Amino acid sequence: MVKVIDFYKPVPKVIETVAKKKKRPKFMAVVDEDNCTGCQVCIPFCPVDCIEPLSKEKYESPPTPPVQVRFNECIGCNACFKACRQLTWDAIRMIPTDEFEAIYNITID
Numbered sequence: 001m002v003k004v005i006d007f008y009k010p011v012p013k014v015i016e017t018v019a020k021k022k023k024r025p026k027f028m029a030v031v032d033e034d035n036c037t038g039c040q041v042c043i044p045f046c047p048v049d050c051i052e053p054l055s056k057e058k059y060e061s062p063p064t065p066p067v068q069v070r071f072n073e074c075i076g077c078n079a080c081f082k083a084c085r086q087l088t089w090d091a092i093r094m095i096p097t098d099e100f101e102a103i104y105n106i107t108i109d
């Protein structure tokens with residue numbers, strides 16, 4: 001039987017101080033909007049505070065809109081991926097930055 005403490009071991013710590021991006025990340029966190037429950041559990045785990053709920057204008061229903069990542073601030077640390085997967089759901093993918101740029105036609109600094 002898996003102990004509760006073992007299950008939560010891979011979950012990163014909730015951040016206390018917001019950091020800043022220093023270099024181009026190797027990965028980008030991408031939220032699958034159709035799969036995200038909008039629970040916002042991932043938000044306090046992001047060390048650069050770059051996850052935010054989508055506007056309610058875009059999502060009038062359901063009442064809790066999914067979240068999105070401000071891509072040019074993301075440092076690719078995967079904390080949100082782990083938090084979502086271990087604590088709530090499975091709505092975040094980590095994509096190599098080169099691949100991300102080609103798919104979404106967005107340039108990451």
Ligand code: SF4
Nearest residue numbers: 036037039040042084
């Ligand atoms: S933890 Fe997962 S399901 Fe919840 S808001 Fe974040 S991405 Fe969406």
Ligand code: SF4
Nearest residue numbers: 046074075077078080
């Ligand atoms: S990968 Fe790290 S920096 Fe990027 S959104 Fe997730 S928690 Fe924030």
